[in-house]
Every structure is written in structure tokens, then in C-alpha cells.
Amino acid sequence: MKQSLSDRLALLSDAAKYDASCSSSGAGKRDSAATKGLGSVSNGICHAFTPDGRCISLLKILLTNFCIYDCAYCINRSSSNVPRARFTPDEVIWLTLEFYRRNYIEGLFLSSGIIRSSDDTMSQMVRVARELRQTHKFRGYIHLKTIPNASPALLAEAGLYADRLSINVEMPTERGLADYAPQKHAGEIRHSMGEMRTHIDAAKDRTLTGRKAPRFAPGGQSTQMIVGADQATDRDILSSSSSLYTGYKLRRVYYSAFSPIPDASAILPIKPPPLLREHRLYQADWLFRFYGFQFSEITAGRPDGMLDLELDPKLAWALANRAMFPIDLNRAPKEMLLRVPGLGVRSVQAIVAARRHRQLRLEDLARLKVSIRKVKPFLYTTGWSPGRLAERQNLRQLFVPQPQQLALF
Amino acid sequence: MAYGFILDDHTSFSAWRPLARQCFLADRAPEEIEWRCASAETTLFDTPLVAPTPKNGAQPPVLRSKCLALLRSILRHADQTRFALAYRILWRAQTEPALASIATDPDIARALHMHKQVREDTHKMTAYVRFREHGEAQNGRRSFYAWFEPDHYVLPSVAPFFSKRFVDMDWVILTPKGSLAWNGETCAFSPTPCAKPKLSDDIDQLWKTYYVSTFNPARIKTKAMLSEMPRKYWKNLPETQLIPQMLADAPARVAAMAAQQPRPAPAFHHRLQQRRADVENQKGTDSALREVHRQSPK
Numbered sequence: 001m002k003q004s005l006s007d008r009l010a011l012l013s014d015a016a017k018y019d020a021s022c023s024s025s026g027a028g029k030r031d032s033a034a035t036k037g038l039g040s041v042s043n044g045i046c047h048a049f050t051p052d053g054r055c056i057s058l059l060k061i062l063l064t065n066f067c068i069y070d071c072a073y074c075i076n077r078s079s080s081n082v083p084r085a086r087f088t089p090d091e092v093i094w095l096t097l098e099f100y101r102r103n104y105i106e107g108l109f110l111s112s113g114i115i116r117s118s119d120d121t122m123s124q125m126v127r128v129a130r131e132l133r134q135t136h137k138f139r140g141y142i143h144l145k146t147i148p149n150a151s152p153a154l155l156a157e158a159g160l161y162a163d164r165l166s167i168n169v170e171m172p173t174e175r176g177l178a179d180y181a182p183q184k185h186a187g188e189i190r191h192s193m194g195e196m197r198t199h200i201d202a203a204k205d206r207t208l209t210g211r212k213a214p215r216f217a218p219g220g221q222s223t224q225m226i227v228g229a230d231q232a233t234d235r236d237i238l239s240s241s242s243s244l245y246t247g248y249k250l251r252r253v254y255y256s257a258f259s260p261i262p263d264a265s266a267i268l269p270i271k272p273p274p275l276l277r278e279h280r281l282y283q284a285d286w287l288f289r290f291y292g293f294q295f296s297e298i299t300a301g302r303p304d305g306m307l308d309l310e311l312d313p314k315l316a317w318a319l320a321n322r323a324m325f326p327i328d329l330n331r332a333p334k335e336m337l338l339r340v341p342g343l344g345v346r347s348v349q350a351i352v353a354a355r356r357h358r359q360l361r362l363e364d365l366a367r368l369k370v371s372i373r374k375v376k377p378f379l380y381t382t383g384w385s386p387g388r389l390a391e392r393q394n395l396r397q398l399f400v401p402q403p404q405q406l407a408l409f
Numbered sequence: 410m411a412y413g414f415i416l417d418d419h420t421s422f423s424a425w426r427p428l429a430r431q432c433f434l435a436d437r438a439p440e441e442i443e444w445r446c447a448s449a450e451t452t453l454f455d456t457p458l459v460a461p462t463p464k465n466g467a468q469p470p471v472l473r474s475k476c477l478a479l480l481r482s483i484l485r486h487a488d489q490t491r492f493a494l495a496y497r498i499l500w501r502a503q504t505e506p507a508l509a510s511i512a513t514d515p516d517i518a519r520a521l522h523m524h525k526q527v528r529e530d531t532h533k534m535t536a537y538v539r540f541r542e543h544g545e546a547q548n549g550r551r552s553f554y555a556w557f558e559p560d561h562y563v564l565p566s567v568a569p570f571f572s573k574r575f576v577d578m579d580w581v582i583l584t585p586k587g588s589l590a591w592n593g594e595t596c597a598f599s600p601t602p603c604a605k606p607k608l609s610d611d612i613d614q615l616w617k618t619y620y621v622s623t624f625n626p627a628r629i630k631t632k633a634m635l636s637e638m639p640r641k642y643w644k645n646l647p648e649t650q651l652i653p654q655m656l657a658d659a660p661a662r663v664a665a666m667a668a669q670q671p672r673p674a675p676a677f678h679h680r681l682q683q684r685r686a687d688v689e690n691q692k693g694t695d696s697a698l699r700e701v702h703r704q705s706p707k
Binding site: 005006009010011013014016017018031032033035036037038039040042045046047048049050051052053054055056059060068070078079080081095098099101102103104137257259260261262263264265266270272275350353354356357358360364365367368 | 507535542551553570573576593620621622626630631634663669675
């Protein structure tokens with residue numbers, strides 16, 4: 001029976017939703033004022049939110065959900081009984097443009113199951129991107145998932161049209177990958193990432209003659225790790241992130257709490273990890289990217305290598321390193337202010353700018369919408385000293401959420 | 410009799426600026442000037458307002474660019490007290506030039522809060538406007554209409570975004586605070602309030618299909634959704650009417666996934682495995698043969 005376009009859209013977006021990445025930023029600014037076509041890119045806009053709390057920024061679909069790989073965590077693995085479907089490249093192009101014109105989306109995030117061979121799949125995806133750019137003068141965002149083992153020539157062409165390329169490492173450890181995705185190899189994935197990094201770096205350089213190098217994925221590359229499907233601890237996950245950020249200059253590492261899928265493989269755990277765990281990993285990731293923390297500091301506090309689920313990682317770190325506090329609100333260096341629980345990047349910038357002109361008191365922070373309750377054990381200033389508060393044995397008790405009685409029925 | 414002006418609700422920075430300058434050149438302190446909105450309720454104690462006369466030889470006000478940008482932004486806000494706040498900041502900034510950098514100052518804190526709301530409103534407008542196609546394409550250009558209800562007077566500031574993005578189509582955005590129209594060359598802004606039109610588009614159905622399918626029923630985070638997409642936007646978004654049903658169906662879908670027993674793999678999986686095994690065997694045979702060749706004496 002022939003499936004309608006709507007049926008296939010339902011199947012192929014359902015199959016793509018387990019990839020958490022949806023960002024449409026980081027590719028600089030451009031628009032269609034000069035090209036008279038369609039589309040622009042700036043900071044990334046989320047056009048809708050679904051009740052799972054995730055945003056819809058890009059049309060996230062698969063070209064096909066047929067796949068010759070058999071990765072245990074994946075809904076599209078070859079041993080799964082989900083219904084299969086495929087789009088033609090023209091259908092994907094049409095959907096992207098029509099959705100874009102109605103301002104539903106920022107662009108396209110195209111991925112695919114692997115059919116026939118890696119190169120065959122990759123070349124179809126590249127064709128979609130090429131025609132969008134060249135035939136339709138589309139200047140919106142394009143994110144392509146690269147297929148492991150695709151040829152370097154295809155990868156290079158993909159970079160010409162795409163804003164971001166990504167390849168998923170899937171499992172935090174090589175052991176996990178070998179167990180769950182027997183056809184994927186950590187070495188090949190890393191190799192592919194390394195190759196992309198070389199391309200991206202080269203595109204930022206000028207050529208010998210001083211001209212600009214051809215564009216290559218200006219939005220950089222990202223990846224995703226599945227959390228909670230195997231035994232990896234948060235420390236394993238974050239140390240893996242650390243090497244990805246520093247070794248391959250990734251823009252983003254996404255953490256996707258393993259989520260139950262229809263027709264799941266028998267080797268997967270039945271119970272998903274708490275969503276809070278994923279949230280804590282993202283908080284840790286933010287501390288690394290914007291707050292000057294090292295991942296090793298964040299995970300040093302607990303011997304089991306897991307992040308504290310009750311407290312956010314910054315607060316947990318501050319409680320474990322109380323000797324460094326309290327600090328002087330008016331004199332402490334910016335790097336230390338960033339480490340105070342309750343102060344975000346914006347409020348720290350505002351504090352640093354304002355204290356050049358005035359002495360700040362604790363009440364002033366309330367005007368910056370900072371939680372006084374949270375920051376006051378860690379700061380001192382004119383009119384406030386935490387005194388005994390900072391030395392209390394049970395400081396932690398002030399912050400952990402109050403216990404709640406379980407529902408009786 | 411008091412000094413001041415009666416202003417239209419939508420008075421923008423460029424219209425307010427000469428008035429503020431006039432007050433400043435007349436050396437009138439913020440407390441002496443009343444900025445009254447035309448739509449504000451008249452009270453018994455309302456006095457007629459006269460414009461202050463500038464003094465000869467008075468020095469014009471000087472503002473740092475950061476402060477100017479802040480005033481420009483808060484004058485897009487719908488709060489009717491924005492004129493008085495802006496003038497007070499202008500007045501104070503003459504003796505405290507760095508004023509706009511002091512986020513802890515009560516006036517600046519309030520202005521920054523308003524600035525944040527305006528920025529948010531602008532951003533949400535770029536996100537939640539939904540174009541609906543209208544009629545047949547003419548001369549190769551398709552035409553689209555949209556209805557949106559912004560909280561603040563942000564139309565002129567979102568105009569560049571839309572006219573640089575949707576260049577190859579004609580579009581009109583109607584709002585209760587005016588309209589924007591693009592014809593491929595110019596973007597026309599009109600402050601005349603518009604009524605909500607009746608719009609429909611068949612592609613909405615595909616979009617709804619996508620919206621429902623991309624939702625993962627195993628992770629419900631309605632708080633996260635609502636903080637980014639507050640209910641006030643729901644009435645103009647085609648997809649949000651599906652949310653109650655999606656939430657109602659979610660527990661049953663998750664339970665069904667958990668209850669499902671592993672099923673035997675489809676036939677094509679077995680064929681794939683077979684082929685892979687054949688290839689492995691072939692490789693094994695090949696390498697064994699090579700080994701034999703290598704070891705065999707020439």
C-alpha cells in the first residue's frame with residue numbers, strides 16, 4: 001500500500017525525534033536581501049515547543065528509516081518491527097520550503113538510516129542540501145547528520161552547503177558502543193570528527209593568495225550521547241565530553257536521556273533514567289562552557305562518579321569547596337563571582353559593570369533578580385557578612401528540596 | 410496649569426525625542442513635566458498642559474550610546490509611564506554619565522526590565538508569526554497573510570527581520586498595533602490597528618502532523634514548554650490546540666511501549682545478517698588464502 005506524504009512525515013519525524021540536537025545558531029549572520037531568495041540565519045529561533053519541553057527550530061526528519069545497522073538503542077535498527085518509509089529528495093525539499101515560508105521552522109535537520117552503502121545515503125542527503133542552496137536560493141539553516149564511513153569527498157561537499165555537521169558518538173564509552181552498536185566503531189566516528197575539524201579550521205583560514213577559503217559548516221559540529229542505557233557514570237560521560245570539546249572543538253555535546261521506544265530491544269534497561277540526570281549533565285556542560293569550570297572539578301565531589309541529583313552542580317561544588325568562600329562582592333575577581341551559586345553570567349556582568357561606579361550591597365542584587373537566599377552564605381559586602389552561616393555544618397540542608405510525603409494511593 | 414504633553418499611545422522614540430529635548434532646553438526637571446497618554450482616563454484634577462519654552466543659549470542634552478539605546482528600546486514598551494521614566498533617565502544621565510551601566514539603580518533596573526520585555530516580545534514575534542497562503546501566485550510571487558498580537562510597539566523593529574528573510578514572496582502581518590506589508594521592494598509600516606482576519610492554509614495540517622509526531626510521550630515537561638511558549642500565544646498558533654489531546658494520550662502510549670514484548674525481527678534483518686555473515690566468511694577465506702600464498706615457497 002502506498003503511504004501518503006502525511007503518513008510518511010509522521011513516521012520519519014517520529015523516527016528522528018530521539019536526536020536531541022535542534023539548535024540553529026552559531027552560523028553567523030546572513031539573509032536574502034541581496035540574493036532575493038528565501039531565508040536568513042542569525043541567533044536561532046525556536047518556533048514552537050512540544051509538551052516534552054523541547055523546542056522545534058528545525059524540520060527534523062529522516063530521509064528514510066530503513067537501516068542496515070542494528071544499534072540496540074535505536075528505533076530504526078534493522079531488527080525492529082517499526083513500519084518503514086522513505087522520502088525522495090524532492091519531497092524533503094518541498095516540505096522544507098513550504099514549512100519555512102509559513103515561518104514554522106528555521107531550516108532543515110536531515111538525517112537518515114543507512115541504506116545500501118554509506119556513500120549512497122550520504123550522496124542523497126548532500127543532494128537535498130545542494131538543491132536547496134543552488135536551485136531554490138534557500139539561505140535558511142541546514143544541519144546534516146554525516147553517515148559514518150562516508151567518503152571524504154562527500155563530506156567536503158556537505159560542508160559547502162550545510163551550516164552544521166554532526167555525527168553521534170552515541171555511547172560515552174567505547175565499551176558501550178561495542179555492546180550496543182556492533183556495526184559502529186568508535187575509532188571511525190572519531191576519525192570522521194577529526195576530519196571535519198580539519199575542514200572547519202581550514203575554512204577559517206585564508207588561502208595563500210589571501211582569499212577566503214570556501215565555506216565549510218560555519219556552525220561547527222555537534223554530537224550526542226545517550227545517557228542511562230549503559231552503566232557509564234556521569235564522570236565517564238563528562239570526561240568523554242571534555243575530550244570531545246577540546247580534541248575536536250565541538251560546538252555542542254547533547255545528552256539524551258535514554259527514552260523508551262516502541263518495539264525496544266531486549267538488552268535495553270526497562271526503566272529510563274530520571275530526566276533530572278540529563279538536566280544535571282547539561283548544567284555541568286554549561287559550567288564548563290560558560291563558567292570556567294573543568295569537568296574534573298565538577299565530578300570530584302562524589303566518589304561514585306555521579307552528579308548530585310538534589311543540588312545543581314555549581315551549588316554542590318561550592319558546598320564541597322567552602323574554604324574558598326565567602327568572597328567580597330565588590331572586589332572578588334570575575335572568575336570567582338562566576339563560581340558563586342545563584343549568580344549567572346548576565347548577573348556577573350551587571351555586577352562587574354555596576355561596581356565600578358558604586359559600592360554594591362546585598363539589596364542591590366535583588367534588583368538584578370538574583371536569589372538572595374541562595375547567594376548570601378557565599379558573599380560578604382558592606383552591611384552583610386555571612387558569619388556563622390557559612391560555617392554551619394548543615395548548610396546543605398538549607399538548599400535541598402524539602403522532603404515530600406509520597407502519595408498514599 | 411502644568412507643563413507637559415498629550416501623546417498618542419504608540420508614540421515612538423523619534424516622536425518623543427524632540428519633545429524631551431524641548432523640556433530639557435527649557436530646564437524643566439522631571440517632576441515638573443507631565444507625560445499624559447491620549448487614551449488615559451481623564452480625571453477631575455487634570456489640568457491643561459502647556460509645552461515648556463526653551464531658554465536661549467541652553468545646552469542640549471548629551472547621552473552615551475548605551476543610554477540612548479536603552480531609551481530607544483523602552484519607548485517601544487506599552488507602559489504609559491515610559492515617557493516619564495525615559496525623561497528622568499535623560500535628566501539624571503547629565504550628572505551621572507555612566508548611569509545606564511549601573512543595573513542596580515532603581516530607575517535603570519526598571520528600564521532594563523522593560524527593555525527585556527520588549528526584546529522578548531520582538532523575539533517571540535519572529536518565532537510565532539504564522540504565515541498563511543492567500544490566493545494564487547501573481548507574476549510568480551506568492552502572497553501570504555499573518556495575524557499576530559504583540560504586547561508592545563515592536564512592529565518597526567521586526568520589519569527588517571521579516572523583509573530580509575521572506576524576500577521572494579509578498580506578505581502582510583496584521584496586528585492590533587498596526588501592520589507591516591512587503592512587496593519585494595519596500596516594507597510599509599502603518600500604525601492603524603487591524604481587526605483579526607479569517608485565515609486558513611492546508612499546509613497547517615502537515616505541520617500539525619509533524620508537531621504531534623516529533624513529541625516524545627515518555628518525557629512530559631509542560632513547565633518547560635509553558636515558560637517558553639506562554640498560553641497568551643496559543644490562540645494564534647495552529648498547533649497548540651492539539652496539546653491537550655497529546656498530553657491525555659501520552660500515559661497510555663508509554664504504558665503500551667513498556668508492556669510490549671520483544672517481537673521476532675523482520676525477515677529483512679535476517680537476510681542482512683546472513684549477507685553480513687557471508688561477507689565475513691568470504692573475507693576469512695580470502696585472508697586464509699592470502700596467508701597460504703604468502704607462506705607457500707615461491
